[in-house]
Amino acid sequence: LLLAGLVMWRKSTEKQPGTIATQVRLETLAQETLAAGDVARIEMYAGVKPDEKVVLEKFDGAWRIASHYNAPVNQEGLDKYIGELLALKGEFRASADTDEKLADFELKDDQAFHVRAFKAGQEQPVVDVLVGKAPDFRTVFVRKAGDSRVHVEGVNLKREAGIMEDGAAPKASKWLKTELLSVPKEKITRLALTYPDKELVFARHEKPKPEEAPAPEAEEGAETPPAPPAAPEYEWKLEKGGFGEKHSETELQALLGRFSALTVTDVVDPEKKADWGFDPPQYKAVLSVDGQEDVVLLGGRPTPGGNTYVSLESGADHLIYETGKFTFEQLFAKGSPLFTLPGVGLTKADATRVEVARPEGRVVVQPEEGTWKVLEPALDMEQQQFAVDNIVNTAVGLKPVDYADASADAGAFDTTITIDTGTGPRRVLLGGDAKSVDGVYAKIDDNPAVLVISRTDAAKLLVSARDLFAMSVLSKKLEGVERVETPAFTVFKDGGVWKLERDGAAVDARGDAVEDFLSEARAFQVANVLAGKPAVVEAPEFSFLCRDAGGQTVSVAVGPAAKGMHPVAVSGAASLYEASEDAVAALHAALHAMGEPPAPETEDAPAAETAAEVAPPVEAETPPVQVIDLGDVPAGS
Structure with a gap:
């Protein structure tokens, strides 16, 4: 017992170690008495960009991004940040009393x-810290403003x-409350969607209850307990718009569920409504909800396929938020797969000819010996096979992605795609650009319904001549050239050496320049084929004629530019080029x-005398070296 008592006395008299902060001499960088609730304003900025400041401020108990249209703050993220700021405790590392040391x-x-x-109402900060370099991924250098003492901090x-x-500036969107809307789908009783080119309304209805079977007779003197009421069952019906009478219940339920977690990515200037497609809004979703007022979500998309924006009509701040394109397109869903839309439904083997007739001209393709060939425009140019096959494959398998109401302005249906088959022709009419999705309005055969095909499919069908042919119009015509004639000079091969004839005299030509020209001419690409215009330039700016060893010639004439394009005539071509x-x-x-x-060759300078023949040099001052800035030498000097 005596020994045990001595041990206990020894332990009680030993000095106990301090906290970890005490042991490593951590210093508090914020006021220890400051509580998170005392903070009413946060400012943050990069020293190199002090004007790009993010300011978070508490108004009437709610935090807002004061520097960004007073958008609401993600409270959970800000609480964590304030807690870390007030808990800063750094280990002293060095004293940096000069800018060089800092x-x-x-x-x-x-x-x-x-x-x-x-703090609220105060001009001077209660915490003012600077964050510097991170020596490793676990620590960072910090100091208090106005203090030269450098500390190491773990946060x-x-x-x-x-x-x-x-050097990057902080982004206000980092602090944005991104959840805009959360409506459980089981509470939605009606959904009305308005698009730029259609309206769509679904409503929930209670299913009729089946007739209840009569309860069995109770024995004499016994009471029959009442049956519990059956839970109501619901079904959704299309009340307005749509394509056909049936919709996909699976897709509708998925659509309703998307309003339970609508998130946004940023806030935009609410004064520039036209920039965001809100003057007026072209999209609207009205949700009727059990036990509360309707929720109205407005949407804007200035250009089909472009950025997307949303706003709550009931929002007191009238903020307009940017949201992801995918999110927007999930809320304002396309007609397919919500409805079954009719397509062409052919295979490549079914087609015997495809014609695309546009106001600008027409393209006709047809199979020859197993390969689809371009019949029109008839050009003596190398065919781009993938572009030809794209026309055929897209035409026979065309599937709409959306539809529009009959009252929508779909533009003039002035493009006709005709697909000849063994059982008769199929036709697709194309109109103007779609207003809800990035696509083109279409009609198939004699069906008056206005459909929409994707922009990708439209681009494959509405090709120009430059898409169908290789536009290097001279590449195969300049093989084995031995003579090039222009109005001012001629170059020709003589015994394998290029000669230049000019003003009646022939001299050796610059062989490298001749080969460079032929290489440039073979790679020369035209931009367009002006089908129907003869290959003639009346007053060329310049021209040349190339001749090979067999006497075959090709001539090129280039006219003056108009609207950024030169007319180009090539001999043997059916049409003029641009x-x-x-x-x-x-x-x-x-x-x-x-x-x-x-350039004329210069005679070699006489050889310098040998050192033995040269008199000893007379000592003289070394002249100053003249430094020439080659950047100032004119081109060609």
């Missing part, structure tokens, strides 16, 4: 990330603010360089 830690005022906390407030790059100013300028420059004679 720069080593990236803690100069114009380098560091600044975080300030204010990186810059990273917690969403900044991963040095080429861009850049392509023509490169060809003309190569042609001009080919006509320049080589």
